[in-house]
Amino acid sequence: MSRLTLRLPETLHRQLKTLARNEAVSLNQYIVFALTRQATLAYTVQPVSEEEARRQQTAFAALLQSLGQASFDEIQRTLNRRRRVKPEKGLTPDTLKALKNRIARQRPRV
Numbered sequence: 001m002s003r004l005t006l007r008l009p010e011t012l013h014r015q016l017k018t019l020a021r022n023e024a025v026s027l028n029q030y031i032v033f034a035l036t037r038q039a040t041l042a043y044t045v046q047p048v049s050e051e052e053a054r055r056q057q058t059a060f061a062a063l064l065q066s067l068g069q070a071s072f073d074e075i076q077r078t079l080n081r082r083r084r085v086k087p088e089k090g091l092t093p094d095t096l097k098a099l100k101n102r103i104a105r106q107r108p109r110v
Helices: 010-023 027-041 050-067 072-081 093-106
Strands: none
Touching: 010 027
Protein backbone atom coordinates (compact mmCIF):
# COMPACT_ATOMS: atom_id res chain seq x y z
CA MET A 1 0.00 0.00 0.00
CA SER A 2 1.31 3.47 -0.86
CA ARG A 3 1.00 6.72 1.04
CA LEU A 4 0.07 10.02 -0.62
CA THR A 5 0.05 13.39 1.07
CA LEU A 6 -1.92 16.15 -0.61
CA ARG A 7 -3.27 19.57 0.18
CA LEU A 8 -7.01 20.08 -0.12
CA PRO A 9 -9.02 23.25 0.07
CA GLU A 10 -10.79 23.31 3.43
CA THR A 11 -14.22 23.32 1.77
CA LEU A 12 -13.40 20.18 -0.25
CA HIS A 13 -12.01 18.47 2.85
CA ARG A 14 -15.24 19.20 4.78
CA GLN A 15 -17.36 18.00 1.86
CA LEU A 16 -15.40 14.73 1.61
CA LYS A 17 -15.70 14.18 5.37
CA THR A 18 -19.46 14.68 5.14
CA LEU A 19 -19.77 12.28 2.21
CA ALA A 20 -17.67 9.67 4.01
CA ARG A 21 -19.77 10.03 7.16
CA ASN A 22 -22.97 9.61 5.10
CA GLU A 23 -21.54 6.37 3.68
CA ALA A 24 -20.40 5.24 7.15
CA VAL A 25 -16.80 4.78 6.02
CA SER A 26 -13.53 6.47 6.91
CA LEU A 27 -12.38 9.51 4.98
CA ASN A 28 -9.50 7.46 3.60
CA GLN A 29 -11.85 4.71 2.37
CA TYR A 30 -14.13 7.25 0.75
CA ILE A 31 -11.28 9.01 -1.07
CA VAL A 32 -9.89 5.67 -2.31
CA PHE A 33 -13.39 4.72 -3.52
CA ALA A 34 -13.87 8.09 -5.28
CA LEU A 35 -10.46 7.94 -6.98
CA THR A 36 -11.02 4.32 -8.03
CA ARG A 37 -14.40 5.18 -9.52
CA GLN A 38 -12.94 8.13 -11.43
CA ALA A 39 -9.97 6.12 -12.73
CA THR A 40 -12.30 3.30 -13.81
CA LEU A 41 -14.48 5.71 -15.80
CA ALA A 42 -11.46 6.57 -17.93
CA TYR A 43 -11.41 2.95 -19.15
CA THR A 44 -15.15 2.38 -19.43
CA VAL A 45 -16.77 2.17 -22.84
CA GLN A 46 -19.37 4.89 -23.11
CA PRO A 47 -22.10 4.81 -25.78
CA VAL A 48 -22.30 7.85 -28.05
CA SER A 49 -25.35 9.34 -29.71
CA GLU A 50 -26.16 8.58 -33.33
CA GLU A 51 -25.35 12.19 -34.18
CA GLU A 52 -21.89 11.93 -32.59
CA ALA A 53 -21.28 8.60 -34.35
CA ARG A 54 -22.14 10.21 -37.71
CA ARG A 55 -19.86 13.15 -36.92
CA GLN A 56 -16.98 10.78 -36.11
CA GLN A 57 -17.64 8.75 -39.28
CA THR A 58 -17.58 11.91 -41.38
CA ALA A 59 -14.33 13.06 -39.74
CA PHE A 60 -12.79 9.60 -40.26
CA ALA A 61 -13.83 9.53 -43.93
CA ALA A 62 -12.29 13.00 -44.39
CA LEU A 63 -9.09 11.80 -42.74
CA LEU A 64 -8.92 8.78 -45.03
CA GLN A 65 -9.43 11.03 -48.06
CA SER A 66 -6.63 13.34 -46.93
CA LEU A 67 -4.26 10.40 -46.48
CA GLY A 68 -4.68 9.22 -50.05
CA GLN A 69 -4.31 5.68 -51.32
CA ALA A 70 -1.72 3.07 -50.37
CA SER A 71 -0.75 0.05 -52.40
CA PHE A 72 -1.08 -3.45 -51.01
CA ASP A 73 2.72 -3.67 -50.70
CA GLU A 74 2.88 -0.39 -48.71
CA ILE A 75 0.19 -1.63 -46.37
CA GLN A 76 1.94 -4.97 -45.96
CA ARG A 77 5.30 -3.30 -45.18
CA THR A 78 3.64 -1.08 -42.58
CA LEU A 79 1.89 -4.04 -40.97
CA ASN A 80 5.16 -5.97 -40.86
CA ARG A 81 6.86 -3.11 -38.97
CA ARG A 82 4.22 -2.88 -36.24
CA ARG A 83 5.05 -3.87 -32.70
CA ARG A 84 3.54 -7.18 -31.70
CA VAL A 85 2.01 -7.42 -28.25
CA LYS A 86 0.45 -10.28 -26.33
CA PRO A 87 -3.31 -10.03 -25.83
CA GLU A 88 -4.51 -9.31 -22.32
CA LYS A 89 -5.17 -12.50 -20.36
CA GLY A 90 -8.88 -11.86 -19.85
CA LEU A 91 -9.50 -10.78 -23.44
CA THR A 92 -11.00 -13.98 -24.83
CA PRO A 93 -13.36 -14.25 -27.81
CA ASP A 94 -16.22 -14.84 -25.33
CA THR A 95 -15.30 -11.67 -23.42
CA LEU A 96 -15.26 -9.63 -26.62
CA LYS A 97 -18.63 -11.05 -27.69
CA ALA A 98 -20.16 -10.23 -24.29
CA LEU A 99 -18.74 -6.70 -24.44
CA LYS A 100 -20.11 -6.13 -27.96
CA ASN A 101 -23.55 -7.37 -26.84
CA ARG A 102 -23.48 -5.09 -23.80
CA ILE A 103 -22.55 -2.08 -25.94
CA ALA A 104 -25.31 -2.90 -28.43
CA ARG A 105 -27.89 -3.07 -25.60
CA GLN A 106 -26.76 0.30 -24.19
CA ARG A 107 -26.89 2.25 -27.46
CA PRO A 108 -29.34 5.11 -27.21
CA ARG A 109 -32.49 4.51 -29.22
CA VAL A 110 -33.25 7.33 -31.66
